[in-house]
Amino acid sequence: MVTGSRELIREMNRRLVLETVINDGPLSRAAISKKLGLTKATISAIVQDLLDEQYIEEIGSDQTQYGRKPILLQFCRQNGYIITLDLGVECTVLMVCDLLGQNCRLHQYNCTLERDTAINFLLQIIQNQIRLLPATPFGVVGIGIGIHGTVCRNEITFTPNYHLADLPIVDVLTDALDIPVWLENEANLSALAEKTFVENHKNLIHVSIHAGVGAGIILDHHLYTGFAGTAGEAGHMIVQPGGRSCPCGNHGCLEQYISEPAVLSRYQELSGRTTVSIDDLVWSYNQKEADALAVVDEFTTYLACGINNLWNLFSPECIILNSQLTAYLPQLLPEILQKLSARFRATCQLKLSTLQDTGVLLGAARVCISKYLGIEKLYFSGFQP
Ligand SMILES: [Zn+2]
Structure with a gap:
């Protein structure tokens, strides 16, 4: 003993x-x-x-x-590699980096993942990268995969925009490659990346606004995923009782007002245009066109509502936003702050993500290195991608 x-x-x-x-x-x-x-x-x-x-x-x-x-x-960060993937709805991005998430190389594959072929496709692109890597003492120590859906205990449980739920990705890839494979929700990975590579806050929330809306929540230095791994489904908090219907079964969910499809659909409705993109909306907003101003005003109003709710629930040091609209229009940040109640404005540290979508890949790298070394606390000061 x-x-x-x-x-x-x-x-x-x-x-x-x-x-x-x-x-x-x-x-x-x-x-x-x-x-x-x-x-x-x-x-x-x-x-x-x-x-x-x-x-x-x-x-x-x-x-x-x-x-x-x-x-x-x-x-010795150069003594091994990490491979991470962001399984987006319209494209998959693969990153190879060293053991501290640096010296990153990115590869983008524009394709929609089909359930029948997804695993073979992932295996193929990972094997292609491994063949190119110079020999190192540890080789590839982990593969981290960001999922646009919910993940519980390293299994995909729900994917609203593609059909990957319950696919044996981890088992097949681990058997074929003999490398540990870790799955996690993309917003959770982005939150981990912000904490590890940018701001080492004890409590922070990263809000990701794309096809859907999700939040990654760091509480007391740890990622909080809840009992079923679905904590942070901020897109389904109700901000408008009896409002727009949502595929989740409720009405008035935040996602129905601030997600990219929701914002574009509203812009299409107001402007009467047949096709619209975020670029069109940003251009029209900068031209001060009334329809675009109204749509963006609605976006910031509902987003402020969601932020207010998150702030009251968790009281984090910082909330970080990642969306195309706020990235193109950073002047929206003070506008959103203005729409938060006066009491919170003084303490609300609201920031735009500097990592943006690479946060998913870097967060996955952080998961791999943490699992490989058995170390929970990681903060890579002086990070240079
Ligand atoms: Zn919903």
């Missing part, structure tokens, strides 16, 4: 050291010892193991005023 406890403590300390080098490195052994409150002998032994295992490496010297300059330690 004593041996077991010692091994457990050593393993916990090993993860703490690795976590510290990743999040705060490059650091000297002395700095890690001071930061973690562990003896220098303990740190030296763990560091030696991590060096032998090729997780970390020694680089140059730190600058000190007096005495011997200590050697710095940094994580």
Whole structure:
């Protein structure tokens, strides 16, 4: 029992050291010892193991005023790869990156995923990438996949815009590739990416507005997915009792007022145009055309309503928005803030996503590295994609 406890403590300390080098490195052994409150002998032994295992490496010297300059330690992010995919409705994007989500290479495949062929297609594009990768000590350590639908315990449970629910993607890919495969909802991954690569807030919400509307919720540093993995279905909060009907069975859901199809349908209705796009709407808005101004005003009104509800429920430090309209028209941000009640305006930190749609891919990379190393707390300061 004593041996077991010692091994457990050593393993916990090993993860703490690795976590510290990743999040705060490059650091000297002395700095890690001071930061973690562990003896220098303990740190030296763990560091030696991590060096032998090729997780970390020694680089140059730190600058000190007096005495011997200590050697710095940094994580070997180049010793393996992560492959992530964003299974969008009209296109699939694949990213290959290093173990810290950097040196990213993106590949876009414009196609709609069909249920019968989706797994073979994914297997093929992943294998094609793996063949091109130079050899590294760890190879590909994980495959992370962003799903535009709900995911529970690494299984797709519902996909409104394509038909991938219950497909054995994880089992087939894991068997064929011998690499762990992780699935997660796209809005959840975007929230993880914002926390890991941009703002290390304890509590944050990322609102993703595309064909649907979803929120990724980080509470007390952890992704909150709820009992069935469906937490954050913010698009189905009711903002207009008795309002527009929604495929979910309710009326007046937020998604029916601010999703891209909803906004475009409203613009089509008001303008009388037969076909419209977000680009058309943005152009007309900038020309101050009355129909476009009215549609965007409705968008910001309902969005502010949704943000107000999320804010009251969770009180996060920050809410981050990712939508084409707010990306093209960042001047809408103060307008949305104006529409929130006066009491919340003072504390409401509302931001536009800087990662935008790459957040799904980066969030999936974060899931892979976290699972591979067994480390929960990750914050990659100084991130450069
Ligand atoms: Zn609904």
